[in-house]
Amino acid sequence: MTETILLVVVVVTALGFDFTNGFHDTGNAMATSIATGALGPRTAVLLSACLNLVGAFLSLSVAATIAHGVVDQSVVTLPMVFAGLTGGIVWNLTTWYLGIPSSSSHALIGGLVGAALAAVGLSGVEWQGLVSSVVIPAVLAPVFAALVASVGTWLVYRTTRTVPEKSRTREFRWGQIGSASLVSLAHGTNDAQKTMGVILLALIAHGTLSEGADVPLWVVFACALAMALGTWIGGWRVIRTLGKGIVDIEPPQGMAAETSSAAVILLSSQLGYPLSTTHVASGSVLGSGLGRGTQVRWSVARRMATAWVVTLPAAGLVGAATFAVQHVVGGGLGDVVVLALLVAAAAGFWYAARRTPVGHHNVNDPWEADQASAPATA
Known part of the structure; x- marks a missing residue:
């Protein structure tokens, strides 16, 4: 596989990740509005898709952080970027199938870090930037969002x-339309930027752009469109968990949670932090339950928190393993093998999801069984 063909494959794969990000994270913006009846499902998802598209054009600060602050640009290669994207996509599909609102952002970053470690070792990662821009915000953002939503509720x-x-x-149902729209707009300003940063890395690695270059307009448009299309498809499994799995939400709670999420995400986008919108939205929903003094399903919250903790290392392992396969097989054949495995994995998850539709109780699925049987505890 020539460098140019591999670049095309990497760009298409990156847009594929952006698509999975869209349907994986739809619940961040619209789960509470659908749960309270403020918006119908199809209307909510269409509105979210349009605003995600608009939001992607409003800021490029997060894209710059991904391109310059996570891995060392001087050692980045196209196979490394491809391996990192594979790690992010596989983890996204896994958690989407299980209905777990994990972080697409951390899946992507984890995949890139894992691939860089496998390729060049510890020197390939910008550790200071990773800790300050990713790890610390990952810990603080959901806590802050929960506090704001709790007080607001x-x-x-x-x-x-x-x-x-x-x-x-x-x-408050009318108010939720505005607050949910704001979350969708904020989501576009943060999440679409991450794929822009990855494509920028690929273009620099190929030599099309020089180090320190800005994101081309066509990359911005392509990433915005891919995320909007993914949002339109809808992440119904994640919506069910986030909208009903943690707390039973009323419209005042929903508006407070959405406003909290939007405020935290927009602030992070302005500062250039590649924040997990899933963490923020989940923290806001949890905070809205605490603020109302309602019952919180802590068993579901604990399972979500576990997914948050393991996302970075799990995606990193997949990214590292993917790069190892490329290296062992060697040359263009290694890239072809990885691409075939990725397509097979995506098709397998999609087929399995169609056999177990969202809303259908599956006693053999521990995630669904836990949600169905766990008592709500204050």
Whole structure:
């Protein structure tokens, strides 16, 4: 496989990741609005897709962080980028199939880091940038979002305690349309940028662009469109978990959670942090339950937190293993083998998902069984 053909394969694979990011993370923006009845499922997903497209053009700070602050540009090669993308996509598909709201962002970053470690060792990773821009925000962002949503939910119920419940529900459903739209816009400003950064790395590795170059306009448009299409397909498995699995959400809670998520994501995008929008949205939903004093399904929350912790290393292992396969097989044949394995994995997950539709209870699925049987505990 020539360098130019491999570049095309890497760009298409990156856009494929962006597509999986779109359907994996739709729940971040729209799960609570669908759960409370503020928006119908198809309307919510269409609105989210359009606003993700718009948001992708509003900022490039996160793309610059991915391109310059995670791996050393001087050692990046196209096979390394391809291996990293494979790690991110495989983990995205795994957690999507299980309905776990894990981080697409951390899957991508983990895959890149794993591939860099396998290729050149510890020197291939920008450790300071990884810790300051990825690890620390990953820990602090969901906690901060939960606190903001908790206080916001408490204030909402406190200030509207004399309003009849029927009127309050109706008005806050209208408010949720605005807050959910803001989350979708914020999601586009952060998540689409990560794939832009990866494609920029690939273009630099190929020699098409020089180190320190800006993201070309065609890359911005392609990534925005891929994420919007993925959002339109819809991540119904993740929506079910995030919208109903952690707490039973009412419209005032939903609006508080969405507003909290949007504020944290937009701030992070402005600062250039490649934040996990999934972590933020999940923290906000959890905080809205605590702020209302309602019951929280901690068993589901713990399973989600476990997925958060293992995402970076798990995707990293897949990225490293992919690069090892490329190296062992050697040359263009190694790239072809990896591409074939990736296509087979994607087809397998898609086929398995169609055989177990979302909403269908499967007693053999421990994730669904845990959600169905776990008692809600305060």
